[in-house]
Amino acid sequence: MSSRSTNDTGNEASTIDDCLAIGSIVNSNSHMDYTVEIFNETDRDRPPEPHECGFGQPVFIHKTIDGTEYIIMGVIYDTQLVDPDQGRSGPRLAQGDQPQFTPGYVEERTTLAGVVLLGTAEVAGDGTVNSPSQEMPRWTLAVDDVVKQCPDRIIRSFHIGPDDGLQIAYIERLLDVAGPLGAEVTLSIVERLRELFPEDPNQRVLDVVEKDVRWQSSVDRGVMR
Secondary structure, three states: OOOOOOOOHHHHOOOHHHOOEEEEEEEEOOOOEEEEEEOOOOOOOOOOOHHHOOOOOEEEEEEEEOOEEEEEEEEEEEEEEEOOOOOOOOOOOOOOOOHHHOOOOOOOOEEEEEEEEEEEEEEOOOOOEEEEEOOOOOOOOOOOOEEEEOOHHHHHHHOEOOOOOEOOOOHHHHHHHHHHHHHHHHHHHHHHHHHHOOOHHHHHHHHHHHHHHHHHHHHHOOOOO
């Protein structure tokens, strides 16, 4: 049974520009691993709900490079809560009724998400995506690049190979970059693809992938069955 909510705004968007913006890039840990600050009520009129930016959520960044529009696909593999007041036990510059003395570097509680890049695809004039590539993206993303929730139609297009069959070529890279959470995020993608590719041959491919990931995860944890 799917754990996704049926109230998935990203899946209702008719164009790429209409897809729900869930955050912006604030840092990178490597060429494939980025940190995204999730938008809140002060950033956007319509910030994402928790189920729209949760673990295993496919996302994308829309960029124009050398005159060609691309999406860079990724998936949320980790989250972290940040509370700037934690550990501040010393004197404060201002009380609640003295906002004029509040320091200028106002910080807020926020949520950070780790995003692993999965590949790229070109964006056609009608908003569809073509020529998906699950190789490592060649380009570096930028701070403040907006990360959007990926609708199912784009997830499906990104996973269709040259022979019109299911394509999942990024799994080893995803497992490596996501580290201890690699197996869990991979299995969440497999669950998502089961809904998008219900045809029997594709289900058998997903069965093999799931079995292999679970077996490898058991070996890594020292739990052989």
